[in-house]
Amino acid sequence: MKLHNDRKTVVMVVDDAVDSIRMINDAMEEAGMTVLVALEGNQALTISQNITPDVVLMDALMPHMDGFETCRRLKENPAFSDIPVIFMTGLSDTEHVVMGLNAGGVDYVTKPINTTELLARMDVHLANARMARSARSALDTAGQNLFAVDRGGNLLWSTPQVCRYLADTGQPGFPDIRAQLEEWLGHNPDPGHTMPLQVLDTSRSVEFLALVDEREYLLRLRTPQNQNTATAALRQRFELTLRESDVLLWIANGKTNREIGQILEMSPRTVNKHLEQVFRKLGVENRTAAAACAIRLLATQ
Known part of the structure; x- marks a missing residue:
């Protein structure tokens, strides 16, 4: 089974059982993925300081630091917030399933591992994680x-x-x-x-x-900005009037027409008329798009 990616998926396998690692490694490599191996929790934490994998396969029971604590420690790193952790365990009772989910895991598979099922579960969780990262990157861009x-x-x-x-x-x-x-x-x-x-x-x-x-x-x-500097930047970039740039600045700050009218001492209807001109000059259709244009510009100032 081949996971659908434009690049190789990086999988970190954390398990102290060599036979289990060998079987999983063969299945992952056959699926076109790169495998990183950690034999215990501390080794996984060390790897995580330099490399962020796409998915983690975590053995629940290991000496020194079990998989639950290792997962909690990994999730302290914001870079791992979207990384799916799938627990591998011979324990399928509710208590250990709940422990894995509470530690930050998204799923679990029971040993002996069915690699076809494991790959199918990974495909779903990887797609969800990439969608979340894409959404957050879009927010950054805006x-x-x-x-x-x-x-x-x-x-x-x-x-x-x-x-x-x-x-x-x-x-x-x-x-x-x-x-x-x-x-x-x-x-x-x-x-x-x-x-x-x-x-x-x-x-x-x-x-x-x-x-x-x-x-x-x-x-x-x-980042706090001088209001005069911000409005000047908006006015110059989008060829706005002084009042239009004032309105756009407050739109970018999440204010309603009524609130902007109170701040700028004008009626909400006048605010709306300024907004119509702002939309036309920015080439957008609504206040959300206008705010995104302003925020992107001000973020570079």
């Missing part, structure tokens, strides 16, 4: 520097650009950021509220967007 944390400020996922700013494993100051986020979120901020944040010696701010499923705090990382 200038939407988004990430999500839990109530304790622990990073759950991020778009690629934010990952470069907030990489948990490579950012010594991240524990301080985590503590600030935990304290701020503990006050239950309303959507749209922001908190100043110092990241890599750069003054930024974090905007709270929404609470998803009562556990995932969706945030946006922003």
Whole structure:
């Protein structure tokens, strides 16, 4: 069975049983994939510091560090947030299945491994993971520097650009950021509220967007800009009037026509008339597309 990729899929197999590794390695290579082997958890963590595989096949029970703890440790690295981890175990009882899923796994197969079934499951999870990464890359392209944390400020996922700013494993100051986020979120901020944040010696701010499923705090990382500089950049790039650039700037900041009218001291109807001209000059049809154009430009300033 051949997985449908434009490049070779990289699989990390974490297992202390040599016979099992040999069988899986043969099946993966026959399917056109590259196999990385770790004989125990710490070795898998070492490999993960230099290489991010497309999928991980994890033995549940290993000496020193079991597969559940290894998976948890791997998932602390934001680069692994979308990487599917499939547990391989001779234990099919509910307790161990739940432990694997709680540790960050997406699926499990029981030993002895049926390689045809394993490859089919991998195909599904790889397609889902690539779709998620594609969506986050698209958000990055649109200038939407988004990430999500839990109530304790622990990073759950991020778009690629934010990952470069907030990489948990490579950012010594991240524990301080985590503590600030935990304290701020503990006050239950309303959507749209922001908190100043110092990241890599750069003054930024974090905007709270929404609470998803009562556990995932969706945030946006922003670089504070001088309003006059921002409107000047919009005006020059898109050949807008002063008022049109003001309206576009607030559209990019997620404000409604009513809110923009209050800020700029004009009626919502006047705001809408300015927007019609903005859409025409940007060659877009709606405020979402206009906001994306503005955000992309301002992200480069």
